[in-house]
Amino acid sequence: MARLPGKEREQLKKIFKLTDKDVRIVMFTQEFECDYCKITRELLEEVSGLSEKIFFEVHDFMKEADLAKNYGLDKIPATILLGDRDYGIRFYGVPAGYEFTSFVEDIIDVSRRDAGLSKEVLTELSRIDQPVHIQVMISPT
């Protein structure tokens, strides 16, 4: 089932022309897929098909538990955006609705290897010298 309307696909193709370097979208689901896992996988398959610079891979949360643990995942559906390295970006749940915009922006940022933060913010963040786990709780409503 198509997750993206035709109009949106065309818009995304244009937006993805802004990508620079390759981006890997790594998703974890499981053999007996939950509804949200299936929706996420289908959406990501469509998104990755819209750009030659976006690569998509699917892993099994149960069968590849060690890999999931290495990525620090504790629930699925989980989606990771990777560039030259792991930037610690994780999406849990379907990156759809309002969050789809954030997701697409993150793909662009990762492809540019730059989050577009101001020098002032980067200077502040450079002072962090211990693990920080930020969770942004959102809801479609």
Added chain:
Amino acid sequence: MANNYITADMVELSEFPHLAVKYNVQGVPKIIINEEHSIVGAMPEIEFAQAVLKAVGK
């Protein structure tokens, strides 16, 4: 992306309703830093960066 120590998750609560209960989420976006610090609503980037620093005692 700015600092390797930082991991940032987006969590869709409709898929993980138990987390809404765990973190007592009544408004979104609610941001949880290292399990114990929380911020509700959006804020300018610099203020958020400072809130993160404060959360780690900087």
